[in-house]
Amino acid sequence: xxxxxxxxxxxxxxxxxxxxxxxxxxxxxxxxxxxxxxxxxxxxxxxxxxxxxxxxxxxxxxxxxxxxxxxxxxxxxxxxxxxxxxxxxxxxxxxxxxxxxxxxxxxxxxxxxxxxxxxxxxxxxxxxxxxxxxxxxxxxxxxxxxxxxxxxxxxxxxxxxxxxxxxxxxxxxxxxxxxxxxxxxxxxxxxxxxxxxxxxxxxxxxxxxxxxxxxxxxxxxxxxxxxxxxxxxxxxxxxxxxxxxxxxxxxxxxxxxxxxxxxxxxxxxxxxxxxxxxxxxxxxxxxxxxxxxxxxxxxxxxxxxxxxxxxxxxxxxxxxxxxxxxxxxxxxxxxxxxxxxxxxxxxxxxxxxxxxxxxxxxxxxxxxxxxxxxxxxxxxxxxxxxxxxxxxxxxxxxxxxxxxxxxxxxxxxxxxxxxxxxxxxxxxxxxxxxxxxxxxxxxxxxxxxxxxxxxxxxxxxxxxxxxxxxxxxxxxxxxxxxxxxxxxxxxxxxxxxxxxxxxxxxxxxx
Ligand code: HEM
Numbered sequence: 001x002x003x004x005x006x007x008x009x010x011x012x013x014x015x016x017x018x019x020x021x022x023x024x025x026x027x028x029x030x031x032x033x034x035x036x037x038x039x040x041x042x043x044x045x046x047x048x049x050x051x052x053x054x055x056x057x058x059x060x061x062x063x064x065x066x067x068x069x070x071x072x073x074x075x076x077x078x079x080x081x082x083x084x085x086x087x088x089x090x091x092x093x094x095x096x097x098x099x100x101x102x103x104x105x106x107x108x109x110x111x112x113x114x115x116x117x118x119x120x121x122x123x124x125x126x127x128x129x130x131x132x133x134x135x136x137x138x139x140x141x142x143x144x145x146x147x148x149x150x151x152x153x154x155x156x157x158x159x160x161x162x163x164x165x166x167x168x169x170x171x172x173x174x175x176x177x178x179x180x181x182x183x184x185x186x187x188x189x190x191x192x193x194x195x196x197x198x199x200x201x202x203x204x205x206x207x208x209x210x211x212x213x214x215x216x217x218x219x220x221x222x223x224x225x226x227x228x229x230x231x232x233x234x235x236x237x238x239x240x241x242x243x244x245x246x247x248x249x250x251x252x253x254x255x256x257x258x259x260x261x262x263x264x265x266x267x268x269x270x271x272x273x274x275x276x277x278x279x280x281x282x283x284x285x286x287x288x289x290x291x292x293x294x295x296x297x298x299x300x301x302x303x304x305x306x307x308x309x310x311x312x313x314x315x316x317x318x319x320x321x322x323x324x325x326x327x328x329x330x331x332x333x334x335x336x337x338x339x340x341x342x343x344x345x346x347x348x349x350x351x352x353x354x355x356x357x358x359x360x361x362x363x364x365x366x367x368x369x370x371x372x373x374x375x376x377x378x379x380x381x382x383x384x385x386x387x388x389x390x391x392x393x394x395x396x397x398x399x400x401x402x403x404x405x406x407x408x409x410x411x412x413x414x415x416x417x418x419x420x421x422x423x424x425x426x427x428x429x430x431x432x433x434x435x436x437x438x439x440x441x442x443x444x445x446x447x448x449x450x451x452x453x454x455x456x457x458x459x460x461x462x463x464x465x466x467x468x469x470x471x472x473x474x475x476x477x478x479x480x481x482x483x484x485x486x487x488x489x490x491x492x493x494x495x496x497x498x499x500x501x502x503x504x505x506x507x508x509x510x
Contacts, residue, residue, distance in 0.1 A: 086418025209293020339484025
C-alpha cells in the first residue's frame with residue numbers, strides 16, 4: 001500500500017464502494033497505527049537486502065550514520081531531510097542509501113554521478129503522481145514515452161527569438177511591479193504576495209503573447225489555488241496512508257484538492273478561449289501578438305494533430321506553474337540576500353547605472369548579457385537556495401556507476417541542495433560569494449550547479465527565468481534600496497524550497 005501508485009482515479013464510487021472503503025479505511029488505520037513503528041524500522045532492511053544483492057560494492061548506508069534518522073516524521077521533515085542528508089552524503093563520497101519515510105532511496109550529491117543518473121534515469125519517481133490530477137501528462141509529470149515526444153515538440157517554443165519577443169512583457173510587468181512596491185516603502189514587509197502575483201501575471205502574458213493592456217489576467221483565486229495545491233502535495237507525500245489512491249479519495253484533503261484543481265483548470269481553459277478568440281478578431285478590435293507566444297506554438301501543434309486538446313491543456317498548466325512559482329521564490333531569496341549584503345547590492349546598482357547610463361530606460365536583449373555581476377548574484381543565490389532542492393527518479397534498468405550498480409527499479413533522490421554545496425565548490429561552498437561566478441577558471445564544471453537540473457530533462461525555462469529575473473531586478477533596484485537579514489530566514493520544503501518565516505524586507509526610495 002505504501003508504495004502504491006498515486007495515479008488519479010477518475011471513476012465514480014457507488015454507495016457500496018464508499019461503505020466498503022470506509023470500513024477498509026478504519027481497518028487500515030488500526031493496522032497502520034499498530035504497525036507503523038515496525039514498518040518504519042524494518043522496511044529499510046527489507047529493501048536493503050534485495051538492493052545489496054546487486055551492488056558490486058556496497059553503497060554506504062546513510063541510515064546507519066549517527067544523526068541521520070533523528071528527524072524522521074518531525075513537522076519540517078522534508079527540509080531537515082534535504083539539508084542533513086546533503087551534508088552526510090557529501091561527507092561520504094556523494095552516493096548513499098537511505099530512508100525517506102519507509103522507502104529506501106539512493107541519495108546522490110556527487111555532481112558527476114548525478115549527471116549520469118539524470119541522463120540514464122528519465123522516469124520520474126512515483127512521488128510526482130501527487131501532481132497528476134492537475135498537470136496530467138505534461139512535461140514534468142508525464143511518462144517517459146509521452147515526455148520524449150512532447151519535449152521534442154515543445155523545445156522550439158523556447159527559442160531565442162520567442163524569448164526576445166517577451167522582453168516587452170518583462171519590462172511592462174516589472175515597471176508595474178515596481179510601482180506597486182511604492183506603497184510598501186519604510187515598512188518591514190513580506191514581499192511574497194506581490195512578487196508571486198507579478199511572476200504569475202508575467203508567465204500568463206507570455207503564454208498568451210498579448211501585449212498587456214492594463215487589465216490583469218490573474219485573480220487572487222488562482223494564486224490561492226496554486227498555493228493550496230503545493231501544500232497538498234507536501235501533506236500527501238509526508239502522510240503515508242495518503243499514498244494510497246483509494247484511501248486518499250476518502251479524505252477531506254482530496255475534496256480540497258478537487259476544488260483547487262477545478263479552479264486551476266478553469267483558468268487555463270479560459271486562457272485558451274481568450275487565445276482562440278483573439279486570433280480570430282481583426283487587428284483594429286484587439287491587439288495582435290507581435291511574435292509567437294507559447295500558446296501559438298501549442299495551438300499549431302494541435303492543428304497539426306501532434307497534441308490533443310487535453311495534452312495541450314496539460315502542457316499549459318505545467319508551463320504556468322513551472323514558470324511562476326520558481327521564479328517568484330528565487331526572486332524573494334535574491335531580495336533577502338541583496339538586502340543582507342549592502343556592498344553586493346551597491347555593486348549591482350553601480351553596474352545597472354553604468355549599463356543604462358543612469359537612465360530609466362527599458363531593458364533590451366542587448367543589455368541582458370552586460371549585466372554580468374547581477375547574473376553572478378542571481379546564480380549564487382540560486383546555488384545556495386535551489387527552489388527544487390530534490391529531484392526524484394527511478395532506474396528503469398541497471399545503471400553502473402564506478403563501483404556501484406543502481407538496480408532496475410531502484411529509486412533515486414538527487415539532492416540538488418547537496419550537489420550545489422559539494423566539494424567541487426571548495427571550502428567556502430556554504431558562503432554567499434557572487435564573485436566566484438566571475439572567473440571561469442575557478443568555477444567548477446556545469447553539473448555542480450543543479451538548480452535547473454542537468455541532462456536531458458533539465459529545465460526548459462532557464463533563459464526565460466534569467467531574462468525575466470534580471471529585468472525585474474533592474475527596474476526594482478534602480479528605484480529602491482533593499483534591507484533584509486538573511487540570518488532571520490527560516491526555510492521549509494513545501495514541495496518546493498520556500499521561506500517559512502523571516503523573509504521580510506524593507507524598501508527605501510533611491
Ligand atoms: C528560477 C526559475 C526556475 C527553476 C529553478 C527551475 C527548475 C527546474 C527544475 C529543477 C526542473 C526539473 C524538475 C525535475 O526533473 O523534477 C525543471 C523542469 C522544467 N521547467 Fe523549470 N525552473 C525554473 C523556471 C522555469 C520557467 C520560467 C519555465 C517556463 C517558462 C520552466 C519550465 C520548465 C519545464 C517545462 C520543465 C520540465 C522539463 C522536462 O521535464 O522536460 N521552468 N525546472
